[in-house]
Amino acid sequence: MEKIRIGIFGVGRGTGIGKNFQMADCEIVAICDTNQTHIKYARDAFGEDIKVYDKFDDFINHDMDAVVLTNSFHEHAPYAIKCFEKGLHVYSECISNGTMAEGVELIRAFEKSNVVYMLAENYPQMKHNIEMRRLVKGGTLGKILYAEGEYNHPGPDNDVPGMREITYFEKHWRNWLPRTYYITHSLGPVMRITGATPKKVVAFASFAPPPDGPDAVSATRVGDRVGVITTQNDDGSVFRVTGCAKFGGGHHNFTRICGTDGQVENFRGSLGAKLLLRYDPHTKPEGKARETIYEPEWEDQDEDLILQSGHGGGDYISARMFVDAIKEGRQPEHPFDIYSAVAMSSVAILGHRSVLAGGKVFDIPDFRKEEDCKLYENDRLTPFWSFDGTVAPTLPCCSHPDYAPSETMLKNYREKVDGCK
Amino acid sequence: MDKIKVGVFGIGRGTYIAKDFALAGCEVVAACDCAPDLERNVGYVKELEKLGAKLYRDFDEFIEHGMDAVILANAFHEHAPYAIKCMEKGIHVYSECISNGTMAEGVELIRAFEKSNVVYLLAENYPQMKLNREIQRVCKSGTLGKVLFAEGEYNHPHDYTVDWIQKDLFYYEKHWRNYIPRTYYITHSLGPLMCATGATPKKVSAFATFAPPEGEGVITADNTGDRAAIIMTYNDDESIYRVTACSAFGGQANSYRICGTTGEICNIRGSMAEKILRRHGSWCCPEGLASETIYEPAWNDPDEELIWQSGHGGGDFITARMFINCIKEGKQPEHPFDIYGGVTMSSVGILAWRSVLNGGEVIEIPDFRKEEDRKKYENDRLTPFWSFDGTVPPTLPCCSHPDYKVDPVHLENYRKVMSK
Numbered sequence: 001m002e003k004i005r006i007g008i009f010g011v012g013r014g015t016g017i018g019k020n021f022q023m024a025d026c027e028i029v030a031i032c033d034t035n036q037t038h039i040k041y042a043r044d045a046f047g048e049d050i051k052v053y054d055k056f057d058d059f060i061n062h063d064m065d066a067v068v069l070t071n072s073f074h075e076h077a078p079y080a081i082k083c084f085e086k087g088l089h090v091y092s093e094c095i096s097n098g099t100m101a102e103g104v105e106l107i108r109a110f111e112k113s114n115v116v117y118m119l120a121e122n123y124p125q126m127k128h129n130i131e132m133r134r135l136v137k138g139g140t141l142g143k144i145l146y147a148e149g150e151y152n153h154p155g156p157d158n159d160v161p162g163m164r165e166i167t168y169f170e171k172h173w174r175n176w177l178p179r180t181y182y183i184t185h186s187l188g189p190v191m192r193i194t195g196a197t198p199k200k201v202v203a204f205a206s207f208a209p210p211p212d213g214p215d216a217v218s219a220t221r222v223g224d225r226v227g228v229i230t231t232q233n234d235d236g237s238v239f240r241v242t243g244c245a246k247f248g249g250g251h252h253n254f255t256r257i258c259g260t261d262g263q264v265e266n267f268r269g270s271l272g273a274k275l276l277l278r279y280d281p282h283t284k285p286e287g288k289a290r291e292t293i294y295e296p297e298w299e300d301q302d303e304d305l306i307l308q309s310g311h312g313g314g315d316y317i318s319a320r321m322f323v324d325a326i327k328e329g330r331q332p333e334h335p336f337d338i339y340s341a342v343a344m345s346s347v348a349i350l351g352h353r354s355v356l357a358g359g360k361v362f363d364i365p366d367f368r369k370e371e372d373c374k375l376y377e378n379d380r381l382t383p384f385w386s387f388d389g390t391v392a393p394t395l396p397c398c399s400h401p402d403y404a405p406s407e408t409m410l411k412n413y414r415e416k417v418d419g420c421k
Numbered sequence: 422m423d424k425i426k427v428g429v430f431g432i433g434r435g436t437y438i439a440k441d442f443a444l445a446g447c448e449v450v451a452a453c454d455c456a457p458d459l460e461r462n463v464g465y466v467k468e469l470e471k472l473g474a475k476l477y478r479d480f481d482e483f484i485e486h487g488m489d490a491v492i493l494a495n496a497f498h499e500h501a502p503y504a505i506k507c508m509e510k511g512i513h514v515y516s517e518c519i520s521n522g523t524m525a526e527g528v529e530l531i532r533a534f535e536k537s538n539v540v541y542l543l544a545e546n547y548p549q550m551k552l553n554r555e556i557q558r559v560c561k562s563g564t565l566g567k568v569l570f571a572e573g574e575y576n577h578p579h580d581y582t583v584d585w586i587q588k589d590l591f592y593y594e595k596h597w598r599n600y601i602p603r604t605y606y607i608t609h610s611l612g613p614l615m616c617a618t619g620a621t622p623k624k625v626s627a628f629a630t631f632a633p634p635e636g637e638g639v640i641t642a643d644n645t646g647d648r649a650a651i652i653m654t655y656n657d658d659e660s661i662y663r664v665t666a667c668s669a670f671g672g673q674a675n676s677y678r679i680c681g682t683t684g685e686i687c688n689i690r691g692s693m694a695e696k697i698l699r700r701h702g703s704w705c706c707p708e709g710l711a712s713e714t715i716y717e718p719a720w721n722d723p724d725e726e727l728i729w730q731s732g733h734g735g736g737d738f739i740t741a742r743m744f745i746n747c748i749k750e751g752k753q754p755e756h757p758f759d760i761y762g763g764v765t766m767s768s769v770g771i772l773a774w775r776s777v778l779n780g781g782e783v784i785e786i787p788d789f790r791k792e793e794d795r796k797k798y799e800n801d802r803l804t805p806f807w808s809f810d811g812t813v814p815p816t817l818p819c820c821s822h823p824d825y826k827v828d829p830v831h832l833e834n835y836r837k838v839m840s841k
Binding site: 145156202204205206208226231237240245247249250260261262265276279281282291359361 | 713
């Protein structure tokens with residue numbers, strides 16, 4: 001088979017992903033972006049001759065098989081739909097859809113197409129998560145009752161270099177991102193490990209805005225530090241996850257799976273690569289210890305490539321999964337397929353509605369069903385500005401809807417950060 | 422001051438507590454149990470007699486015995502009516518958990534307390550475990566910053582094929598343990614968090630996970646087909662708790678975690694459960710401290726030798742001591758051991774169950790200091806339990822699947838074991 005030809009839309013994050021597709025023996029044939037800094041990254045990675053487009057509608061006419069969507073977090077869906085209409089396979093960064101209506105449109109367009117769609121959620125492919133899935137499938141934990149997923153990514157307040165790198169203009173989606181939306185790093189692994197799909201969601205957020213002061217620098221409208229989300233799932237289990245949390249204990253990714261007979265989790269902190277696997281005396285498998293602490297192995301034929309990849313190896317494995325799906329003419333497994341991806345977005349979006357409504361419980365729709373599509377086909381509420389900054393939010397992004405950074409914070413941000421890229 | 426005279430009601434659990442009060446310098450003068458027969462408790466009767474307690478079989482006679490305080494260690498869900506009788510008699514109350522089995526009882530308890538002049542303490546002992554005392558100390562030091570999120574878990578699975586557990590803890594079909602919803606036994610999870618952070622829940626939402634025991638060898642009369650409830654609260658300080666009540670995941674452990682804006686602390690589950698993991702981001706690490714430490718805390722308590730003799734990791738003695746000090750100093754216990762904290766914890770357990778039965782619906786936690794909140798619940802007597810004497814049936818399902826009934830084969834196994 002000839003090499004799969006890939007175009008990348010958004011080469012900030014997309015360049016890193018593109019390198020993983022090259023490792024998976026694909027050819028990067030075109031890129032689309034208007035940010036000159038990011039275009040330089042891409043030229044350094046893919047060669048000065050890489051075809052560069054600044055308009056998406058021109059880009060998708062380039063002769064290629066698949067498109068990587070790594071544009072703004074909340075704006076993947078409209079471009080995915082255009083790709084479907086062109087018969088292009090889609091590898092979409094998270095989240096699949098920024099509004100509920102987009103989720104409906106995405107599914108409807110997908111069902112008319114004949115392409116592979118994959119949500120590029122890479123955390124399930126981290127070594128500890130792969131091992132937990134192996135344990136669950138092995139059955140020794142029993143029936144899965146409860147799982148936790150946590151993506152904690154704090155940083156200092158007033159981090160000007162950090163802001164210049166990732167929240168570099170005032171209307172950047174990260175400055176308007178409710179604490180439930182960035183959910184797939186927490187939710188994706190537990191869905192992958194257990195096979196479950198959420199059916200109901202409840203969420204609360206904890207408000208603790210960055211401190212003000214003469215040197216304070218901030219443009220974020222999100223005064224919350226964490227959204228804590230519980231879901232009841234189709235198999236009767238319960239998840240407790242966060243979006244991107246900002247607890248002060250330092251960065252960690254954490255997963256825990258509890259069954260009737262045992263439980264497994266990874267450690268937070270410096271022991272984070274190790275797993276803690278525990279049973280009770282009456283449930284431990286024969287020949288096994290009641291408690292084991294260990295670091296799992298990759299046990300993957302592509303370990304050399306994985307170790308070169310980003311996000312703990314997840315980037316390469318996710319790319320490989322997409323490539324295999326295209327070659328074999330099938331959709332990816334749960335929860336990377338489009339229905340699961342839209343379910344994850346729904347948990348994020350409706351989780352925030354729950355926060356704003358004081359913890360009201362929301363049913364997660366199944367957009368395979370027309371009656372569920374009808375409920376949300378006109379629901380375009382969004383906490384974000386459009387990427388071009390012309391269309392304003394229609395929903396508060398904070399549990400305290402009136403929260404805004406002070407004039408001093410904004411003034412300092414505008415002087416030191418705004419528009420630097 | 423003369424020794425405080427203490428009576429104990431409910432001599433199963435109560436005898437252990439009474440011994441801690443004796444360790445703390447009190448005089449155990451009376452004991453009462455209303456069980457139809459005391460054959461299974463003969464050992465406890467002897468121990469109480471050794472302490473000098475006179476045995477009663479009727480509560481109204483018991484509280485006429487000259488005493489300063491009563492330990493209520495009777496059925497889990499029936500402390501409140503007896504607490505009220507004690508309050509009316511001017512007797513201080515040391516109540517095992519939970520403070521009230523129904524919302525109406527919570528209202529009655531508070532109203533009776535406010536007319537009285539007694540000390541009331543909810544005897545929730547897990548905050549006094551060494552690891553929780555350390556977590557409190559660190560939390561109160563302020564180095565974790567503003568508390569955002571906390572978790573508490575009391576995970577206590579058991580082997581359903583073992584007969585002695587049934588004889589010891591689930592010893593008649595209508596026993597409260599055979600009807601206890603998975604949100605009710607909440608204070609071991611919730612108490613330590615409320616103690617460490619000072620917060621009070623204001624809203625609750627919960628989901629339960631249904632997985633009744635399977636296999637022909639199972640011995641049980643338990644009508645609770647759920648294994649756990651996951652309970653979220655939103656609190657008065659805008660923090661969030663995630664707790665279980667008594668859950669039954671595989672892998673027994675008590676675990677607690679507090680996350681703030683500048684750090685987090687937890688104990689490690691499993692064999693390292695006495696060890697604390699404390700972490701701070703490099704940009705907010707207190708001076709002189711590493712950004713990550715794993716350590717086993719010390720007791721740092723003048724009564725350490727007495728603590729070692731006590732039950733529940735030392736918690737029983739420390740809790741008894743707390744109550745005695747309150748009586749001596751004429752003050753109420755600190756949050757959350759005071760009556761308002763106690764009733765709040767019960768309300769979270771009770772209303773979380775309503776949330777489970779209503780698909781996770783969020784429910785406000787009342788403040789029974791306020792008359793308008795009392796009015797809402799003063800007639801709410803819904804209960805999942807049989808009365809202790811077995812005459813008054815439940816008025817609420819005890820399982821998230823309300824039609825669930827214990828497997829007839831399992832029930833038959835249970836009846837055979839109990840008949841031996």
